[in-house]
Amino acid sequence: MTKFFKYQGTGNDFVMIDNREGGFDDSIKNVEFLCHRRFGIGADGLILIENADGFDFKMRYFNADGKEGSMCGNGGRCAVKFASDLGIFEKQATFIAVDGPHHATVDQGEVSLGMIDVEEIFDETNGYFLNTGSPHLVIFEEDLDNLDVKTKGAAIRYSDYWVGKGGVNVNFVQIIDHENIKVRTYERGVEDETYSCGTGVTAAAIASSEKKGLSQKLNIQTLGGKLGVSFQRGQKFSEILLNGPAIFVFEGEVL
Numbered sequence: 001m002t003k004f005f006k007y008q009g010t011g012n013d014f015v016m017i018d019n020r021e022g023g024f025d026d027s028i029k030n031v032e033f034l035c036h037r038r039f040g041i042g043a044d045g046l047i048l049i050e051n052a053d054g055f056d057f058k059m060r061y062f063n064a065d066g067k068e069g070s071m072c073g074n075g076g077r078c079a080v081k082f083a084s085d086l087g088i089f090e091k092q093a094t095f096i097a098v099d100g101p102h103h104a105t106v107d108q109g110e111v112s113l114g115m116i117d118v119e120e121i122f123d124e125t126n127g128y129f130l131n132t133g134s135p136h137l138v139i140f141e142e143d144l145d146n147l148d149v150k151t152k153g154a155a156i157r158y159s160d161y162w163v164g165k166g167g168v169n170v171n172f173v174q175i176i177d178h179e180n181i182k183v184r185t186y187e188r189g190v191e192d193e194t195y196s197c198g199t200g201v202t203a204a205a206i207a208s209s210e211k212k213g214l215s216q217k218l219n220i221q222t223l224g225g226k227l228g229v230s231f232q233r234g235q236k237f238s239e240i241l242l243n244g245p246a247i248f249v250f251e252g253e254v255l
C-alpha cells in the first residue's frame with residue numbers, strides 16, 4: 001500500500017508522496033496509473049518529497065503521462081505546503097528541484113516560491129519563448145474566454161518545430177490592465193489544458209512586462225484562481241516570486 005496526499009494550487013492538482021524513506025515505485029506505468037482520473041487517484045502530476053543533503057527536502061516532479069519532468073511552479077508551492085504539514089520546516093524552506101535550489105515561505109495556505117532566474121526571452125513566429133524551469137511559449141490574445149485552448153495548444157505543441165525541441169507548454173495571455181492579466185495554459189505532459197500552470201504564469205508575467213510594458217508585479221487570473229508574480233529586471237530576470245494558495249484536499253492509501 002502506498003500512502004498519498006492530494007494537494008492543489010489554483011486547480012493544478014498533485015498526488016504527493018513522502019518518499020524520504022524510499023521504496024516508491026516511480027516507473028512510468030505506476031505514476032501514470034496514480035495520476036489517471038478514471039483508473040487512479042487523478043492529478044495533473046505526482047510529486048515525491050525526498051531527503052537531500054544541505055536542503056530541507058528534494059522535490060521530484062512527474063507529469064500525468066508518468067514521465068519525470070522539468071520544474072513545476074504550482075507543484076513546487078504544493079510540495080512546500082506538504083513538507084510544512086509534515087513538520088519538515090517551520091515557515092521558510094530551501095529545497096532542491098530539477099532546475100536547482102529554491103527558497104520558499106509559507107503563510108497559512110499561501111506559499112511564495114522563488115523561481116530560477118530567466119536569462120532571455122526569445123521571439124518566435126507565433127509568440128515569445130522563455131524557460132522558467134519549464135519551457136513556455138507565451139501568445140497574446142484578445143479574447144481568452146472564447147478560445148479553444150486544447151486544440152490550438154496541441155497544434156502548436158505537436159508541430160514539428162516544437163516536437164523537435166522536446167515539446168513546449170503553450171500559454172495564452174489576455175491583458176486586462178497594467179497590473180492584471182488572464183492566462184490559460186495547454187500543458188505538455190498532461191496534454192490538455194490545466195486549470196493553472198505556475199511556471200506558465202511566471203513566463204506570461206515576464207513576457208507581459210517586458211514586451212507589453214506592464215508592471216513587474218502582476219496579478220494573474222487562471223481558470224483555477226489567482227496567482228501573483230513579481231520580479232526584478234537587470235542583466236537577466238531575477239528575484240522571481242510566484243505567490244498563491246496551496247491547499248491540502250484529501251489523503252488515502254492506494255495499491
Ligand SMILES: N[C@H](CCC[C@H](N)C(=O)O)C(=O)O
Nearest residue numbers: 072073074134189197198199
Ligand atoms: N504545472 C506546472 C508545469 C509542469 C511542467 C510540465 N507540464 C512540462 O513542462 O512538462 C507548473 O505549475 O509550473
